[in-house]
Amino acid sequence: MKNARKLIAVALAGLCFWPLSGCGGNGAADSNGQATKLNYPSIKLGTTGKDIHTKIKLFNHKTDMSVDTYPGKNWKQYVADFNKLYPGISIEIETDTNYAGDALTRLQGKDWGDMMMIPAVDRSDLSTYFLPFGTKEEMSKVIRWSNASEYGGKVYGVPSNGNGLGIVYNKRIFKEAGINENPKTPQEFIQALKAIKEKTKAIPLYTNYAAGWTMAAWDGYIGVNATGDGRYMNQKLLHTKNPFSDPGDDTHAYNVYKILYDAVSDGLTEDDYSTTDWESSKARINRGEIATMVLGAWAVSQCKNAADHPDDIGYMPFPISVKNKQYTVSAGDYAYGINSHVSKTRQEASMIFIKWMTERSGFAKNEGGIPTAQSDKSMPDAYKEFADVHFVEDQPSVKGEEDLFNTLNSDSELAVNSGGNARIQAIVEHASKHDKPYNDLVKDWNSKWNDALKTEGIEAQYDTASK
Amino acid sequence: MTATTVESSLPPDVPDNKRPFDWRKGIIIVAFCFIPLTLLVVFTYVPFGQMVGFSFYRMKYIGVPHWVGLQNYRQIVTRPDILPSLKLSLYYMAGSVLHISLALYLATILSFRVRCGNLFKGLFFFPYLINGIAVGFIFKFFYTRGFIFDSVLQWCGFSLNSLPYWLKDQSINNWSLVGASVWRYMGQTMILFIGAIMSIDQSLYEAAEIDGANKFQQFLHIILPSIKTILVLNVVLSVTGALSVFEIPFVITTGANGTGSYFVLMDRIAHTNQKVGLASAMAVVLLIVILIFALLQQILFKFLFRNQDDGVKAAKRRDRRAKRQRNRIAAGKAPLLANGRRQKAYSMERGQ
Numbered sequence: 001m002k003n004a005r006k007l008i009a010v011a012l013a014g015l016c017f018w019p020l021s022g023c024g025g026n027g028a029a030d031s032n033g034q035a036t037k038l039n040y041p042s043i044k045l046g047t048t049g050k051d052i053h054t055k056i057k058l059f060n061h062k063t064d065m066s067v068d069t070y071p072g073k074n075w076k077q078y079v080a081d082f083n084k085l086y087p088g089i090s091i092e093i094e095t096d097t098n099y100a101g102d103a104l105t106r107l108q109g110k111d112w113g114d115m116m117m118i119p120a121v122d123r124s125d126l127s128t129y130f131l132p133f134g135t136k137e138e139m140s141k142v143i144r145w146s147n148a149s150e151y152g153g154k155v156y157g158v159p160s161n162g163n164g165l166g167i168v169y170n171k172r173i174f175k176e177a178g179i180n181e182n183p184k185t186p187q188e189f190i191q192a193l194k195a196i197k198e199k200t201k202a203i204p205l206y207t208n209y210a211a212g213w214t215m216a217a218w219d220g221y222i223g224v225n226a227t228g229d230g231r232y233m234n235q236k237l238l239h240t241k242n243p244f245s246d247p248g249d250d251t252h253a254y255n256v257y258k259i260l261y262d263a264v265s266d267g268l269t270e271d272d273y274s275t276t277d278w279e280s281s282k283a284r285i286n287r288g289e290i291a292t293m294v295l296g297a298w299a300v301s302q303c304k305n306a307a308d309h310p311d312d313i314g315y316m317p318f319p320i321s322v323k324n325k326q327y328t329v330s331a332g333d334y335a336y337g338i339n340s341h342v343s344k345t346r347q348e349a350s351m352i353f354i355k356w357m358t359e360r361s362g363f364a365k366n367e368g369g370i371p372t373a374q375s376d377k378s379m380p381d382a383y384k385e386f387a388d389v390h391f392v393e394d395q396p397s398v399k400g401e402e403d404l405f406n407t408l409n410s411d412s413e414l415a416v417n418s419g420g421n422a423r424i425q426a427i428v429e430h431a432s433k434h435d436k437p438y439n440d441l442v443k444d445w446n447s448k449w450n451d452a453l454k455t456e457g458i459e460a461q462y463d464t465a466s467k
Numbered sequence: 468m469t470a471t472t473v474e475s476s477l478p479p480d481v482p483d484n485k486r487p488f489d490w491r492k493g494i495i496i497v498a499f500c501f502i503p504l505t506l507l508v509v510f511t512y513v514p515f516g517q518m519v520g521f522s523f524y525r526m527k528y529i530g531v532p533h534w535v536g537l538q539n540y541r542q543i544v545t546r547p548d549i550l551p552s553l554k555l556s557l558y559y560m561a562g563s564v565l566h567i568s569l570a571l572y573l574a575t576i577l578s579f580r581v582r583c584g585n586l587f588k589g590l591f592f593f594p595y596l597i598n599g600i601a602v603g604f605i606f607k608f609f610y611t612r613g614f615i616f617d618s619v620l621q622w623c624g625f626s627l628n629s630l631p632y633w634l635k636d637q638s639i640n641n642w643s644l645v646g647a648s649v650w651r652y653m654g655q656t657m658i659l660f661i662g663a664i665m666s667i668d669q670s671l672y673e674a675a676e677i678d679g680a681n682k683f684q685q686f687l688h689i690i691l692p693s694i695k696t697i698l699v700l701n702v703v704l705s706v707t708g709a710l711s712v713f714e715i716p717f718v719i720t721t722g723a724n725g726t727g728s729y730f731v732l733m734d735r736i737a738h739t740n741q742k743v744g745l746a747s748a749m750a751v752v753l754l755i756v757i758l759i760f761a762l763l764q765q766i767l768f769k770f771l772f773r774n775q776d777d778g779v780k781a782a783k784r785r786d787r788r789a790k791r792q793r794n795r796i797a798a799g800k801a802p803l804l805a806n807g808r809r810q811k812a813y814s815m816e817r818g819q
Contacts, residue, residue, distance in 0.1 A: 209723070210607060210720070210721070210723075211721075212721045212723070271612060272611070272612045272632050272634070272635045273635060274632065274634035274635040274640070274720060274723075274724055275607055275608075275610060275611035275612065275614075275634055275635070277607065277608075277611075403530070406527075406741070407527070407530075409740070410527055410740050410741040410742060413736070413740040413742070415739050415740060418739075419739050420739070421721065421723070421739075422722070422723060422727075422735060422739075425721075425723040425724070426723075429637075429723070429724055429725075432635075433637070
């Protein structure tokens with residue numbers, strides 16, 4: 001009797017372990033999560049893995065591309081093109097409308113597929129879920145924005161494409177106002193806005209004040225665009241005293257926000273900022289009722305599709321020149337990641353597909369983004385006017401200072417580049433009411449920032465005021 | 468007179484109360500209270516206590532909190548933006564006077580027989596059912612220059628140039644928001660009033676009519692005293708609502724342009740700026756302010772309704788005291804559950 005009970009217990013325990021061992025036995029990842037020895041830079045499309053026969057799945061956010069009516073190239077066409085080169089690898093595409101949230105949930109279960117666009121995962125967790133494509137050095141030679149999903153010297157994501165930061169504008173209105181060359185300095189830009197106000201009926205600059213987040217977009221320009229320095233935003237700014245002061249050469253944060261202040265105080269913006277409407281503004285710039293909006297490149301395609309004049313919408317570099325050169329920050333979009341828990345063959349097939357997508361498919365160009373491959377120097381139509389502009393990536397923060405920017409933002413309540421809607425909205429309010437000169441606003445921000453530096457015991461190595 | 472009734476209603480040979488506390492009864496009471504009390508403590512008092520604790524720290528959502536003592540409270544008093552934002556509540560309090568009187572007026576009219584009464588009730592209540600975000604959109608377009616509100620006023624003969632910018636002009640934009648707030652919550656208050664008015668005995672009106680009272684006199688002497696409790700409740704709710712107004716400014720103007728109420732500011736400090744300690748301290752201060760206002764209201768209403776008592780209240784109080792006395796004596800003899808067994812035993816003991 002006792003023995004029988006023991007037997008049953010052992011059998012039960014065995015049963016419990018059975019599915020676990022089944023998991024490991026699928027020829028999948030070893031302990032460090034990497035099954036394949038293949039790395040991204042060494043893949044030669046058309047030769048590497050030509051004999052692979054497998055089926056893989058890509059989970060992504062481009063729901064619009066999964067329907068046949070998509071105006072550009074849809075997923076089905078990309079897969080068909082890929083299969084001309086690799087007939088053995090069949091690809092299933094799964095898209096999701098609530099991608100950012102669902103992807104994180106799906107990630108917890110390990111059977112979400114073979115490739116996905118990496119959602120907001122902490123860098124330190126990247127290796128838990130994803131396969132490294134290669135080391136940082138070798139990857140930075142072949143792809144742009146390799147920093148974005150790098151951890152511990154390895155790169156876990158390959159951005160699908162990337163973008164720069166400029167100003168959305170209506171080309172027809174600029175032509176009607178007699179502006180034939182894009183403004184390159186704040187003064188030229190204000191002059192252009194004045195010309196638009198005089199010669200056309202369009203609103204020279206639409207602030208999109210009411211939506212809030214559209215105002216916070218201004219913070220994106222104070223880094224590379226205003227300084228030409230990839231280290232400014234995440235490294236130097238954190239050690240800068242008086243970062244909002246005027247350096248005297250039409251650069252830096254001072255002159256970015258001054259464009260907004262001057263435009264509002266000179267009456268070059270909409271009549272009533274408090275009731276601006278974001279959704280209709282896209283159609284209005286398309287129809288030529290608005291001349292410019294200061295927004296990221298993602299807004300270009302939305303403005304183009306909002307009404308009947310897509311060809312009138314252009315994207316111009318931000319009107320600040322550092323030593324006669326214009327710069328723009330550039331950043332990668334969603335990056336492809338490969339599931340580190342699937343079999344070696346599927347991992348290799350995935351890596352080949354991703355390399356094909358970034359180098360051969362023309363995806364970036366079709367979607368109006370900057371191509372991922374370093375070798376691809378072509379710029380999409382949207383960035384036609386960025387030919388002479390230098391694209392610089394934001395460098396990540398220095399080791400040990402990863403949280404410092406957030407802390408300083410919290411202490412100073414300025415929320416620079418992290419939802420500082422209220423601060424930028426206040427610029428518009430004061431400029432419109434003429435009740436506080438711009439330099440007083442600057443003084444307020446500087447003293448808040450300097451206090452935060454003092455609270456955190458940060459030694460300032462730079463001072464914008466004395467530049 | 469009451470004293471004698473108490474004496475006479477008692478059984479003549481009540482023994483001394485030998486069991487001052489019935490344990491079984493106690494256990495049942497505790498058992499029944501356990502679940503609701505646990506929920507209350509776990510989800511209300513513990514988090515609140517923790518929040519009070521947070522208010523003494525300088526902390527973010529992640530990271531190590533630093534003890535700073537009363538510094539957060541000192542900041543609330545000294546910062547130029549926090550306490551002055553409570554002034555905005557005055558707009559909404561003024562609005563709540565309008566909203567309660569309007570609701571009371573409409574409720575009174577609608578509770579008499581009115582043609583299409585239910586339709587009107589529905590129409591007035593409708594705004595309350597609209598999603599808050601939609602309200603934000605509706606009013607942004609409503610107040611946009613040359614849009615709905617301006618057009619309506621232009622039909623009435625105003626010229627567009629003489630009209631202000633409803634949301635841009637900082638001297639009136641808070642009134643615009645108060646207007647939206649009244650529109651949204653008036654119907655709900657009205658329904659509460661109608662409910663209370665419905666419960667008044669119809670025969671009182673008939674009696675009043677026979678006595679020759681007109682409708683206004685009926686309102687003043689029948690309706691108003693009968694719905695006193697609901698009226699006080701609504702005033703308390705709208706004053707606390709005015710102090711902690713959030714939704715209307717948040718969805719219509721995102722609290723910008725001088726419409727940032729105390730709550731909107733608190734949200735910004737807690738979430739955008741991640742100053743959890745300071746925001747917690749603000750919440751504690753707001754609670755204290757609300758308690759003070761509630762107390763002032765109590766005193767005010769006591770004063771306002773001091774002549775309402777026609778002796779009924781005092782009589783009721785006397786009656787209650789007598790009942791309590793009876794219960795105290797009969798406590799040990801009371802049946803545990805209403806099955807009558809003990810009652811029977813008690814009667815048998817008395818030889819009946």
